[in-house]
Amino acid sequence: MSDPHHPWVLHVDLDQFIAAVEILRRPELAGLPVIVGGRGDPTERAVVSTASYEARAFGVGSGMPLRVAARKAPDAVILPVDAPAYTEASEQVMATLRAQPGAVVQVLGWDEAFVGVTTDDPEAYAAAIQRAVLDRTALHCSVGIGDSLVRAKNATDFGKPRGTFRLTADNWLEVMGHRPTIELWGVGSKISKRLAAHGIVTVDDLARADEAVLAAEFGPKMGPWYRQLGRGDGSAVVDDTPWVARGHGRETTFQQNIVEPADIEQAARELAAQVLDDVVAEGRPVVGVGLKVRYAPFLTKTFVHKIPTTFDRDTVVAEILRLVGRIEPGRPLRLLGVRAEMQMPDDAREGHTPTRSGW
DNA sequence: TCTGGGGTCCTAGGACCC
DNA sequence: TCTGGGGTCCTAGGACCC
Numbered sequence A: 001m002s003d004p005h006h007p008w009v010l011h012v013d014l015d016q017f018i019a020a021v022e023i024l025r026r027p028e029l030a031g032l033p034v035i036v037g038g039r040g041d042p043t044e045r046a047v048v049s050t051a052s053y054e055a056r057a058f059g060v061g062s063g064m065p066l067r068v069a070a071r072k073a074p075d076a077v078i079l080p081v082d083a084p085a086y087t088e089a090s091e092q093v094m095a096t097l098r099a100q101p102g103a104v105v106q107v108l109g110w111d112e113a114f115v116g117v118t119t120d121d122p123e124a125y126a127a128a129i130q131r132a133v134l135d136r137t138a139l140h141c142s143v144g145i146g147d148s149l150v151r152a153k154n155a156t157d158f159g160k161p162r163g164t165f166r167l168t169a170d171n172w173l174e175v176m177g178h179r180p181t182i183e184l185w186g187v188g189s190k191i192s193k194r195l196a197a198h199g200i201v202t203v204d205d206l207a208r209a210d211e212a213v214l215a216a217e218f219g220p221k222m223g224p225w226y227r228q229l230g231r232g233d234g235s236a237v238v239d240d241t242p243w244v245a246r247g248h249g250r251e252t253t254f255q256q257n258i259v260e261p262a263d264i265e266q267a268a269r270e271l272a273a274q275v276l277d278d279v280v281a282e283g284r285p286v287v288g289v290g291l292k293v294r295y296a297p298f299l300t301k302t303f304v305h306k307i308p309t310t311f312d313r314d315t316v317v318a319e320i321l322r323l324v325g326r327i328e329p330g331r332p333l334r335l336l337g338v339r340a341e342m343q344m345p346d347d348a349r350e351g352h353t354p355t356r357s358g359w
Numbered sequence B, C: 001t002c003t004g005g006g007g008t009c010c011t012a013g014g015a016c017c018c
Helices: A017-025 A066-072 A083-098 A122-137 A148-161 A172-176 A189-194 A203-208 A211-219 A222-231 A262-284 A313-324
Strands: A007-012 A034-036 A077-079 A106-111 A112-119 A141-145 A164-167 A247-258 A286-295 A300-307 A331-341
Touching: A007 A148, A017 A083, A034 A066, A034 A148, A066 A077, A066 A164, A066 A262, A083 A106, A083 A112, A083 A122, A112 A122, A112 A148, A112 A247, A122 A141, A122 A164, A141 A189, A148 A164, A148 A172, A164 A172, A172 A203, A189 A211, A203 A222, A211 A222, A247 A262, A262 A313, A262 A331
Parallel strands: A034 A077, A141 A164
Antiparallel strands: A007 A112, A007 A141, A106 A112, A247 A331, A286 A300, A286 A331
């Protein structure tokens, strides 16, 4: 790094984003345990989207059943998810990032983005981002600074809340080496267990692992990719190509399991109508449909089918109903999902849309 | 404690073709 | 009369992320 004027990857992550947006419009909630999830009713089947730091102190976290969260933090304020409000706040945050000098912005979700920038003082640049976002939206964020996407992403947690942290090839193993592989972005519970079966427990282990062993276990692409993840290596290119959705899906979890074929068909028709509305808004032909079912009691999750078809409302609905016919009769159904896949525009087919393997 | 809803990408294996 | 090898497409399923 002899040239101090260097391209950096910054990972900007809003602090307790959803809870923060809710507190902004209800200032009396500041300092209280706040939980946002489902329709705000802890007696329903739903999970926590975000908990405020005060609620987290009670052991409440994202993905936890709302019922459990309410028991852990009995005095918490529980609010329904208001997606349009978060979309609106998110757009303001992203516009602020794009307005920073020299910034290339790749949005990852409602509350996070990569920012690529060439600067000789990334910490100062990160502080300017934090100030600008706070001035415009009254929201706080943390910034991870890295020399690759993976390192920037992993750095952010060490900067929370409201801070920054720098993770580069120089300190990656020192900071991350002794940690379990599940802390890596892209390694979840299943992969970390399969890695452990090969004696690969820490990030250090993964960084030194035999690529042939990994390829045999995870395939020719994922195997080597996991090792790269262990090293923190990979792309440092922030891609601001506008996102093109591959498809749209709708799913619903029934508050009470359903069994009757007529109920199932009715639910499928409603989901299909919503999916088709989304697809029509995108204006691209449908090239496939899928159905996801989850039977009670839990975790039997199956993508039943996907068929090439062409966009035509009646045809798509007919295909979906044909798939519904495959659902095992008499088994209680707790979740139903319908998905439509769309034809990609020609210029987005090869190399112009961000992909996970772009890391 | 008993698990939402929106997505993306990868892999295995069968069908089919030459 | 027992059966190669390579390539591509499609489906099903698994895993991950926010």
